[in-house]
Every structure is written in structure tokens, then in C-alpha cells.
């Protein structure tokens with residue numbers, strides 16, 4: 001009651017977080033609201049507005065996190081978000097009543113130019129100096145009182161990721177309307193504004209920070225023409241080895257737990273449809289995907305570490321020239337790199353790309369980058385069919401096979417971009433500028449919580465879309481129930497039931513279309529189901545084999561030993577496995593990607609185009625792979 | 635004092651910005667990034683393949699492609 005009446009007295013405040021890219025806005029947003037929005041040491045992590053709220057003395061304060069921007073004339077879609085929110089042009093977002101202006105204290109000399117523009121918006125403004133720990137470490141000093149006096153607005157200094165200074169900032173949030181306002185606005189004319197800026201710097205910058213010695217030393221190695229490339233290659237090879245070597249024990253443990261759960265369900269529940277549904281439908285379906293959690297955690301762990309440390313921006317710098325050859329730019333590379341996690345954030349990340357054409361090309365090829373949803377599929381097939389022996393020294397065949405699949409995907413993305421740039425889409429080049437942040441070591445807790453965020457998103461998918469598809473599939477695999485022919489033994493009877501189920505008939509119907517790729521009807525059912533999301537094929541195969549085997553065997557063993565009942569040949573021959581892997585390298589089987597493409601390009605035209613060209617590529621490449629491997633093997 | 639474009643500033647040397655040629659949004663963006671008359675700029679290094687290059691100005695490290703650096707006039711002191 002008390003709170004409600006207070007709300008009525010003190011209207012809510014809407015605060016906008018404005019500032020240069022990578023200046024610590026989202027870190028501050030998280031500290032104020034308690035949310036866990038994505039942060040990273042790369043300019044352009046936030047590409048969409050995000051709202052949160054907090055209470056200060058019982059008063060509701062809404063905070064809007066915005067993408068970073070260097071100026072108020074937008075040059076890219078993420079910067080346009082800022083301009084539109086400020087202008088109140090976004091229908092569902094009321095414009096902010098006050099601004100928190102973040103300035104990286106180490107780049108004050110550059111940032112005052114933007115401060116001058118922001119003050120001319122004539123909203124109550126509080127300046128927050130971030131990264132003050134780094135300023136001190138680099139021997140720099142800023143006189144806060146003089147800065148506040150020179151600008152005529154309140155100034156707070158913080159170390160955002162450690163929460164220092166955040167309480168003081170909260171104190172300020174009590175009443176933004178009462179903040180001191182500049183007596184006269186900074187000049188608009190460029191040369192007058194520069195004069196204003198230099199005079200402020202002269203008064204407040206007591207000691208200019210030195211160049212960060214660590215960043216200079218590390219860059220001598222990382223950006224070295226030869227050393228840097230070798231280092232990069234070594235990191236990649238190591239990474240893929242790690243995915244197999246380190247994840248296996250944890251995966252085996254989950255596998256055993258799922259097996260126990262399935263047989264537990266069978267013994268606890270009365271034999272019949274319900275027991276089958278729980279053990280063969282739900283547990284086999286969802287469990288087969290959840291097994292890959294350790295690998296997902298490793299993948300995101302490494303990706304986020306590279307980003308938080310500051311390596312991503314360097315990678316963009318190093319490969320920009322190569323990207324230029326195929327008509328793209330370094331930032332497209334970073335968008336493609338984040339598509340290794342998932343194409344959805346990768347496609348969102350293209351908002352930092354100024355040129356609409358570059359952006360569209362990047363969106364269209366992003367699905368070729370090997371996203372984490374393919375990992376379960378690759379891991380299942382490689383784990384089942386590639387020997388777990390060492391190829392050369394500490395390098396195992398399985399890790400090398402996985403690395404090869406990732407490389408094929410990346411190469412295909414680059415070739416597709418070059419072709420699209422020369423044919424479907426043409427236009428002129430746009431400027432490329434990118435700021436390199438200093439190397440940073442984020443608190444372990446922050447990194448762990450971001451990795452956990454990604455892992456729980458994976459589990460949520462398993463608990464929603466994969467659970468849903470598993471249930472539907474179980475029904476389709478179980479009904480209609482056709483009585484077995486007389487005299488059939490148990491194995492023949494369950495095979496008969498499967499072949500006559502709705503899903504079985506669907507698989508049989510499309511078998512002629514996929515037979516040239518070496519796929520049988522069971523794989524066909526999996527392919528159809530995987531249109532929802534790629535990893536569903538693993539759940540599907542798990543259900544198909546759970547339904548057809550009487551005793552519990554691991555999915556890996558089941559696919560390895562499955563034989564065609566008519567010919568007695570193995571279903572998964574080397575040629576079929578290779579062909580299926582190649583199909584997954586190319587095909588765009590993901591509803592979420594299609595939806596985000598539609599949203600980011602504002603039309604169905606591009607998602608339909610992407611789906612079509614990738615399906616054609618997948619079919620063609622699988623067909624060739626099947627023929628070639630088949631010929632070589634026999 | 636010799637005038638040249640930032641794109642031909644040798645790695646390791648320092649120059650002072652004279653002005654930005656070109657017009658419209660790109661020129662104003664280069665000003666937003668700190669390329670204002672009188673600003674000292676250092677060319678720190680080239681990318682392994684030659685382009686882009688990494689510059690330091692106003693406490694910030696920025697990479698620019700040759701095309702952008704060729705819009706910025708600088709003078710080499712000494």
C-alpha cells in the first residue's frame with residue numbers, strides 16, 4: 001500500500017544510457033537493474049535497445065540501455081536505434097526524460113566532442129566516467145569537480161564491473177529533474193566546438209593516461225604478421241581437440257543418467273503406451289540433445305573469453321583485408337564469428353555494419369557458419385563413425401574431422417559472399433573504422449554467468465521446442481497402430497509398426513527424393529523434423545531407434561549397427577555419413593534464423609532466398625559427396 | 635613541415651591532423667572519431683596483409699582502411 005501511494009506521488013523516471021561504443025553502458029545497466037544483458041569487450045555488443053527498472057527510495061526508475069554511438073547522425077542501423085529512441089520515433093518506447101552519458105575516462109579527449117552533441121539535446125544529463133580503474137593504472141587523472149563545473153552537469157566516477165560508484169550514481173537518480181543544467185550550451189559550429197572542447201580538457205585533464213603497456217606488449221605478438229597467424233591457427237586446432245577430449249567424460253555421465261531415467265520410467269510406469277511415451281518419446285528425445293550440454297558450454301566459454309579479453313576486434317583488424325577481397329569488411333567477420341554460437345545473434349550483430357549491401361550479404365551467408373545447434377549432429381556422427389584414435393601426436397582424428405567441417409562451412413560462407421557480392425547484390429563500398437579496445441580481464445564470475453546464460457538458453461530450447469517436436473514425433477511414430485503379420489518375431493513386429501506409422505510413411509514417401517544422397521527413410525524423417533531446428537534430427541533418430549530396439553543401447557551404437565532389413569547392408573555407410581554431414585554444413589534448417597532474417601530485412605524475400613539457395617547447395621554437395629566417397633571406398 | 639595524407643604516413647611516425655577532405659556524413663564521422671585540426675596522430679602498425687592500419691589519437695586506437703585514411707590531411711613535423 002505504502003509503495004503504491006508513493007508511486008502516485010513521484011512519477012516514474014525514464015533514463016537513457018547514451019555513450020560511445022564499449023564505454024561500459026551495459027555494465028552500468030546491469031549494475032543498476034540487476035539484469036544480465038550481454039556485455040563484451042568489443043565496440044558494438046549491444047545492437048538493440050533494452051529496458052529494465054530499479055527502485056530508488058521507492059520511486060520507479062526505468063533504464064533504457066542503448067547501442068553505442070560516436071555521434072548523433074547515425075551511419076549504421078544500430079546507431080539509428082539510438083537516434084530513433086531519442087526522437088521518440090519508436091512506437092512502443094517513450095523517449096527518455098533524462099540521460100546518463102557514459103564516457104570512458106581514458107578517452108576523455110576524444111569523447112568530449114560527443115558530450116557537446118549530447119548536451120545540445122537539452123535533457124537533464126549526468127555524466128558517468130567509466131573505467132576509472134584503468135585511468136589510474138595508466139597514471140591518468142581527471143579533476144571531477146572541475147569537469148562538473150566546466151560542463152554544468154553532475155559527474156560521477158565508477159568502476160562499473162566492480163560496482164564502485166554505483167551507489168553514488170543511485171543517489172543522483174533520486175531526482176533527475178533537479179540536476180544542474182549547463183548555463184549555456186556547447187557551441188554547434190565545429191571550430192567553436194573544438195575550442196570549447198580543448199579549453200575543457202585543459203582545465204580538467206590533470207594528467208593524460210599513458211599507453212597501456214600490457215596491450216602494447218600483447219599486440220606485438222597477436223598482431224604480428226606471422227606469429228599472430230600461427231597463434232590463431234594453434235588456438236583453433238586446440239579448441240576442436242578440446243571439444244572432444246574434455247567433453248567426453250561429462251557427456252558419458254549425462255548419457256548414463258538418461259539411460260537410467262529411461263529404464264526407471266519403464267519399470268515404474270505400467271507397461272503400455274504411457275511408459276513408451278515417457279521413455280522412448282520424452283527421455284530419449286530430449287535426453288539425446290541434452291547430452292551435448294558440455295560441448296555447448298565449452299564452445300560458448302571459449303567464444304566469450306575471446307570477446308571479453310578483446311581478441312574479437314583484433315581478429316576483425318587482421319582479416320579485414322581478406323574480407324575486403326570478397327567485398328565485405330572486418331566487422332562482418334565478427335558477425336560471422338558470433339554465428340559460431342548461433343546465427344540469430346550473428347545476424348543481429350550485422351547492425352553495426354554501415355553499408356546496407358554488406359550487411360545483407362553478411363546476413364545471407366551467416367547460416368553457413370557452424371552454429372552450436374549443428375554440434376550435436378556432428379558430434380553424434382563423428383563420435384559414432386570416426387575412430388577415437390590419435391592421428392598425429394596429441395591430435396585426434398575426431399577433433400580433426402570436426403575442425404574440417406567448421407572449415408568447410410567457413411569457406412563456403414566466404415565463397416557465397418563473394419558470389420553474392422558480384423551477382424545478386426551490387427553497390428559501392430562504405431567506410432570502415434573500428435576501435436581496438438585495450439585487453440581486459442573480466443571478473444571470472446561475469447564470464448561464468450554469461451556462459452551460463454548461453455547454456456540455459458540451450459536447455460530452454462531442449463525443454464521447449466525439442467520437447468514439443470519430440471512429443472509430436474512420438475505420436476507420429478506410434479500411430480496408426482497396424483497389427484504385425486502373424487508369425488513375426490519381436491524385432492520384425494516393431495519394425496513393421498514403425499514402417500506403417502504416420503512418420504514412417506512420410507519418410508518412405510520422400511525416400512526417392514533423398515535416396516540419391518544415400519539417405520534412407522529414417523534419415524528422411526529426421527531431416528523433415530530438423531526443419532524446426534537442426535539438433536532435432538538427433539532427437540528423432542534417438543526415438544526411431546528407441547522404438548525399434550527392445551533393449552537400451554546408446555544412440556551411437558544403434559546408428560553404427562543399423563542394417564537395411566531387405567538388403568542386409570549397413571544403413572550408415574561411410575558415404576552416407578559423409579553425405580549427411582555435408583548436408584548439415586549447408587542446409588538452413590532453423591525457424592529462428594528465418595524469423596530473424598525476416599525481421600532484420602523487413603521482407604520474406606531474403607529468408608526465402610537464403611533457404612532456397614542453401615537447400616540447393618546442400619543437395620548438390622551431398623549428392624557429390626555421396627558419389628565420390630562411395631566410389632573411393634569400394 | 636610537409637603535408638601528406640594519413641594513408642602515406644610511415645608506421646611508427648607521428649603527424650598532426652590538418653583537416654579532413656571529403657564531405658557529408660563521412661567527414662563529420664571522422665570528426666566524431668577525433669580527427670580534428672591540430673590533433674597528433676601516430677601510425678602504430680599495419681595489419682598483416684598491409685591494410686587496414688592502426689592509428690592512435692586522443693587516447694584511442696582506431697583502424698582505418700586506406701580509403702578513409704586518404705581523406706585525412708596531416709603534416710609531418712620536424
Ligand SMILES: Nc1nc2c(ncn2[C@@H]2O[C@H](COP(=O)(O)OP(=O)(O)OP(=O)(O)O)[C@@H](O)[C@H]2O)c(=O)[nH]1
Pocket residue numbers: 019020021022023024025026027028038039040041042043044045046047066067068069130131132133134158159160161308440442
Ligand atoms: N576495467 C573496467 N572495465 C569495464 C568497466 N566497465 C565496463 N568494463 C568492461 O568493458 C567492456 C565493455 O563494457 P560494456 O558494458 O559491454 O560496454 P557498452 O558501452 O555496453 O558497449 P556496446 O554495447 O558495445 O556499445 C566489458 O568487457 C566490461 O566488462 C570499468 O569501469 N572498468
Ligand SMILES: [Mg+2]
Pocket residue numbers: 025026027038039045046066067068
Ligand atoms: Mg552494451
